[in-house]
Amino acid sequence: MNDRESAPGNAAAGLVTVVIDAADVPNHPGLLARTHDGDVDAIIVRGVYEPAYLAGLVERIIAGEVPFPEFPIPPAGAGLALGGSLDLVTESLDAHLDDARMTRAALRSLFAAGVDFERRSAEILGQLAGLPARVLEHGDGRTYSPATVRYLAPGAGIRMHCEDQKLAEPAKARIAEVARPRVSSFYMMMVPPASGGELLLYDLTWSEVRDEHLDRGRIRPDRVAERHRAERYPLGAGDMVLFGNGRVHEVTPVGPETTRWTIGGFFVFARDDSAVYFYS
Numbered sequence: 484m485n486d487r488e489s490a491p492g493n494a495a496a497g498l499v500t501v502v503i504d505a506a507d508v509p510n511h512p513g514l515l516a517r518t519h520d521g522d523v524d525a526i527i528v529r530g531v532y533e534p535a536y537l538a539g540l541v542e543r544i545i546a547g548e549v550p551f552p553e554f555p556i557p558p559a560g561a562g563l564a565l566g567g568s569l570d571l572v573t574e575s576l577d578a579h580l581d582d583a584r585m586t587r588a589a590l591r592s593l594f595a596a597g598v599d600f601e602r603r604s605a606e607i608l609g610q611l612a613g614l615p616a617r618v619l620e621h622g623d624g625r626t627y628s629p630a631t632v633r634y635l636a637p638g639a640g641i642r643m644h645c646e647d648q649k650l651a652e653p654a655k656a657r658i659a660e661v662a663r664p665r666v667s668s669f670y671m672m673m674v675p676p677a678s679g680g681e682l683l684l685y686d687l688t689w690s691e692v693r694d695e696h697l698d699r700g701r702i703r704p705d706r707v708a709e710r711h712r713a714e715r716y717p718l719g720a721g722d723m724v725l726f727g728n729g730r731v732h733e734v735t736p737v738g739p740e741t742t743r744w745t746i747g748g749f750f751v752f753a754r755d756d757s758a759v760y761f762y763s
Contacts, residue, residue: 496685496686496711496712496714497712497714498686498714499524500524500525500527501518501523501525501527502526502529503526503527504528504530505528505530506530508607511611512611512612512613513611514611515611516612518727519665519667519750520665520728521727521728524714524730525684525724526725527718527722527725528722528723528724529719529721530722531722531723532671532720532721533721534719534720534721537673537674537720537721540593541674541744543593544593544632544744549589549593550589552565554567554568556571556633556635556639561635561640562633562634562635562636562639562742562743564631564632565631565632565633565634566582566589566628566631566632567579567583567628567631567763568628568631568763569655569762570649572652576653576654579654580621580626580627582628583626584625586628586629587601587618587626600746601629604616604629604630604669604748604761605617605618607723609759611725612759614757615759616750616758616759616761617759618761618762619657619661619760619761619762621657622657627657628748628762628763629748629761630746630761630763631746631747631748631763632673632744632746633743633744633745634744635676635737635742636737637737637738637739637742638738638739640679640735642704642733643685643702643704643731643732644701644731644733645689645702646666646667646668646727646729647664647665647729648692648701648702648729662751662753662754663752663756665728665729665752666727666749666750666751667726667727667728667749667750668727668732668749669723669747669749670682670724670745671722671723671724671747672720672721672722672745673744673745673746674742674743674744675717675719675720676737676741677740678737678738678741679735679741679743680734680736681715681716681717682715682718682734683714683715684713684714684726684732685730688731689729689731690729696710702731704733723747727750749761749762750762
């Protein structure tokens with residue numbers, strides 16, 4: 484498949500999306516920076532893993548064969564983050580880094596029969612950036628989690644937000660120390676829901692957000708939805724989506740009697756542009 488700049492869903496927001504096959508990723512050095520800095524709104528990499536392989540991994544998780552630290556996704560009953568995420572840290576960063584060590588081991592065990600997701604993520608991010616890609620480390624050498632598995636229950640979605648609005652949180656101080664401002668996301672679909680659960684990217688970035696979009700410093704979904712258009716991104720199993728530039732986004736509610744399983748995290752560019760760091 485040749486890369487193409489188009490939208491995989493409707494063209495409501497007029498966002499620029501580049502779609503490529505996983506095998507073609509090495510031919511696009513520099514593409515990641517275009518997404519991180521706003522020239523391209525999203526990248527979709529098709530076929531990162533085989534759907535049947537991913538379905539088997541989810542079956543192993545459900546069966547409890549690979550133990551992950553578990554954290555509820557708000558609101559109550561929406562689902563679980565399997566492995567700690569910096570977005571969910573409210574108290575102890577030390578506890579989060581301990582959980583990250585367990586998460587890293589669990590991910591390696593989960594993907595033991597194939598290419599480890601940490602290694603695959605480093606390959607894709609590094610090749611798209613034309614730079615080394617590695618898991619973010621704390622100042623004392625401890626490593627953050629490379630990714631988090633996320634499960635959304637029937638009827639649950641992910642609230643409208645953008646990563647840049649949360650950069651000032653104390654748990655994310657390390658990012659400000661080593662990276663340029665701006666946090667981007669990378670997520671791969673493991674098992675898609677039968678209905679719903681679509682990623683929506685809005686034609687609004689954090690730099691464009693004004694007081695009318697906010698409530699106590701956070702995105703106000705009704706104001707954004709009534710003023711801005713969104714692009715829909717339905718993803719198949721094995722598809723990875725990468726987007727950034729402070730793009731406001733959400734995940735629509737998952738349909739009844741179905742669930743949504745994804746894996747991924749966030750990436751940033753080093754202050755001196757020497758590397759890409761990723762974490763969850």
